[in-house]
Amino acid sequence: MSTKGALVKREAKTAIKKHAKKAVKHAAKKSAPKKSAKKAAKQAAERATGVGAVYAxxxxxxxxxxxMQRASVVISLMEKxxxxxxxxxLERGVKLxxxxxxxxxxxxxxxxxxxxLRAAEHLSLAGLYAARQKHKQKVASPAPEWLEKFIAEADRRLEQIEHAERGKGTDLFPVTVELLRQAEDSDHDAQxxxxxxMAADALCFALENGL
Incomplete structure (x- = not known):
């Protein structure tokens, strides 16, 4: 093959590659809006039908x-x-x-x-721990810094909802405050x-959501 023929062949291959790349880019540009449109349509449909809300x-x-089930099991272990x-x-939680x-x-x-119900679960465990003091393992508890910060944050949240309108949970606000105070008591073991x-945090959550 002559030098001229080889050159022509090479140029032809280069042109084909360039054309192919251009075609791929063009196809990608055309399909991208379609994909975006499909995604937007799906999201709109979910909003319209409430699929997200149903899942939640x-x-x-x-x-x-x-x-509820965990609280019920633990409470069943308590003495009559x-x-x-x-x-x-627990019964209030069941009604809700x-x-x-x-x-x-x-x-x-x-x-x-x-x-x-989460509060009932944690309080039932707390009652069980208190009743089973003699069965505690003799090991040191971890540092209490995390729990102290957690209690402080729950305390701050309670302050924000102290004067909020409530439904049937009016009596649970002082209970929540008292649980936090008990959790701060240094005489308690870490667990x-x-x-x-955790029980105070759970009740605070319920109160924040209109209880």
Whole structure:
């Protein structure tokens, strides 16, 4: 093959490659808006149909249900005639859970149910720890800095909702404050303080959501 023929062939290959790259870029530009449009349409459909809200409600109900079951199991281990306040709190949580599963109004109650039932779970564990003091392991607890910060943050949140309008949870505000004070008590062991602080945080969450 002559030098001239080789040169022509090489130039032809280069031109084909350039054309192919240009075609790919052009196709990508055309498909990108379509993909974006499809994504936007899907998001709009989810907003219109409330798919996201449905998922959130289902997840919330699942969370509330598991807190309820764990609290029930622990409370069942308590001696008869004890833990009446705790049983009442659990029953309040169960009522909120039932309302949360009841039709379109459920979204209003699911977060409140989570808060109350989570509080019942942590308080039931706190009661169990207190009743089983002699079975504690003789090991040192970790440093309390994290718990102190957690309690301080919960205290700040309570201050923000102290004068907020409430539904049936008016009596639970002072209970939440008292739980935080008990969690701060240095006489408690670390695990008991943790459970009390978690219970206070859970009730604070329920109060923040309109309980």
């Amino acid at each position: 409600t289902d997840y919330g109900l699942m969370t509330a249900f598991h807190h 005639g004890t833990g009446e306040d705790l049983r009442d709190l 859970y039932r309302k949360a599963t009841d039709g379109e109004e459920g979204n209003r109650f699911v977060l409140r149910a989570i808060g109350v 008991l303080a943790y459970e009390l602080a």
